[in-house]
Amino acid sequence: MIRSELIARIAEDNPKLSLRHVEKIVNTVFDEIVEAMARGDRVELRGFGAFSVKQRDARTGRNPRTGTAVDVEEKHVPFFKTGKLLRDRLNGNEG
Structure with missing residues (x-):
């Protein structure tokens, strides 16, 4: 949707x-x-899930095409954790 x-x-x-x-x-x-x-706040929607932000530390990655080392900067990424009600509905438990 x-x-x-x-x-x-x-x-x-x-x-x-x-x-x-x-x-x-x-x-x-x-x-x-x-x-x-x-x-940086957490947003919780009861029964649905919670949105939060996770920090990924800087690291050294590899370019898959050439194999050379590449510095990857620290970044923040969105994260969603499903609520129990949503998880149960997705798995056929009407709980």
């Missing part, structure tokens, strides 16, 4: 809300998650 499909589904399930309002709500939620993660 892509963002526009999510917006359409929410608008369909909530006929009192206009498509423009639903789009603003969805965009605001995603923007707030991104902003919180950019600050």
